[in-house]
Amino acid sequence: MSVLGVGVDIVFLPDFAKAMKKQEFMKRVFSAKEIRFCKSKAFPLQHFAARFAAKEATFKAIEKPVSYLQVEIRTSASGKPSIAFLPQKQARHPACQISMAHVKDYALAFVICTKQ
Numbered sequence: 001m002s003v004l005g006v007g008v009d010i011v012f013l014p015d016f017a018k019a020m021k022k023q024e025f026m027k028r029v030f031s032a033k034e035i036r037f038c039k040s041k042a043f044p045l046q047h048f049a050a051r052f053a054a055k056e057a058t059f060k061a062i063e064k065p066v067s068y069l070q071v072e073i074r075t076s077a078s079g080k081p082s083i084a085f086l087p088q089k090q091a092r093h094p095a096c097q098i099s100m101a102h103v104k105d106y107a108l109a110f111v112i113c114t115k116q
């Protein structure tokens with residue numbers, strides 16, 4: 001198993017909030033599952049921003065171009081995030097590990113992907 005790539009991204013929440021005011025931006029970037037998860041939180045914007053950073057970090061880590069909606073950030077019962085490439089049946093997606101954090105005006109994500 002060898003490392004395919006790593007990616008990191010940081011989001012400034014005041015700028016991200018402006019983009020999120022456009023409904024079309026939200027629909028273009030986030031899946032229904034992601035929207036449901038973030039909206040269930042007390043401060044949805046920071047969770048959306050972390051997931052946006054996660055998708056951008058994933059783009060940096062993998063070699064092929066994919067769209068925002070092809071990269072879904074999932075959350076386990078313990079809160080641990082993971083990355084699913086959609087559609088899942090498509091063969092040979094890289095295996096990516098992710099970590100995210102958010103504080104005040106910033107959200108960030110780090111991704112490391114390995115070849116399968």
Ligand SMILES: CC(C)(COP(=O)(O)OP(=O)(O)OC[C@H]1O[C@@H](n2cnc3c(N)ncnc32)[C@H](O)[C@@H]1OP(=O)(O)O)[C@@H](O)C(=O)NCCC(=O)NCCS
Pocket residue numbers: 046047050075078079080081099100101102103
């Ligand atoms: C998990 C924990 C470290 C998050 O730290 P925090 O300072 O509260 O918040 P941060 O901004 O740094 O990170 C938040 C992100 O951590 C990630 N996270 C939450 N639970 C996680 C877990 N069990 N494992 C890995 N990542 C986790 C999520 O991506 C979360 O963002 P999201 O809610 O938008 O999905 C903290 O809640 C904690 O110490 N919990 C108790 C111990 C624990 O559950 N440890 C996890 C290993 S078992």
